[in-house]
Amino acid sequence: MSDAFRNGGLPFECTRCSDCCRHEPGLVLLSRSDIRRLLGALGLDFRGFYAKYCRVVSLGGGTGLSLRETERFDCIFWKNGCSVYDARPVQCRTYPFWPGVADSREDWIRESRRCPGIGRGPVRSRSEIEEALWEYRRNAPLLLGPGEAPESLDEDTILGG
Ligand code: SF4
Numbered sequence: 001m002s003d004a005f006r007n008g009g010l011p012f013e014c015t016r017c018s019d020c021c022r023h024e025p026g027l028v029l030l031s032r033s034d035i036r037r038l039l040g041a042l043g044l045d046f047r048g049f050y051a052k053y054c055r056v057v058s059l060g061g062g063t064g065l066s067l068r069e070t071e072r073f074d075c076i077f078w079k080n081g082c083s084v085y086d087a088r089p090v091q092c093r094t095y096p097f098w099p100g101v102a103d104s105r106e107d108w109i110r111e112s113r114r115c116p117g118i119g120r121g122p123v124r125s126r127s128e129i130e131e132a133l134w135e136y137r138r139n140a141p142l143l144l145g146p147g148e149a150p151e152s153l154d155e156d157t158i159l160g161g
């Protein structure tokens with residue numbers, strides 16, 4: 001596997017088809033900074049946010065938080081477009097420049113079958129791609145230990161004080 005294929009940049013332009021927000025079960029994992037940003041945008045405290053918009057999912061030997069989905073597997077924030085666009089999670093902001101997607105030509109081509117924006121539009125520079133990958137990596141999803149239930153933790157504990 002080589003990431004040299006992205007040296008000259010990669011073309012990507014979101015067509016706003018919303019396929020990555022709707023129709024299929026999926027995880028939108030939340031980091032601490034994602035939660036902080038969404039709390040600010042929605043004017044909620046953590047308890048209120050958790051009760052309305054989050055679900056607990058298994059993650060790396062513990063549990064984490066993902067956004068809820070509707071019965072049709074739409075993201076809870078999808079309302080004819082992303083209703084929290086300016087505060088959307090890092091996972092959404094950085095796509096498709098994720099490890100495992102932008103790491104090799106094979107990964108990139110495979111992902112292009114899921115996302116019509118990959119391979120079209122302006123070329124995103126190598127530095128823009130690296131910045132997105134860095135942003136993705138440094139905002140790891142919140143990981144809760146065994147037995148830690150979000151509803152029993154206070155906001156400072158969840159958000160890291
Ligand atoms: S699947 Fe790709 S083109 Fe469609 S909304 Fe998501 S990022 Fe944009």
Ligand code: SF4
Pocket residue numbers: 020021028067075076077078079081082083084085088089092
């Ligand atoms: S938060 Fe917004 S961009 Fe992210 S999956 Fe939900 S609707 Fe799509």
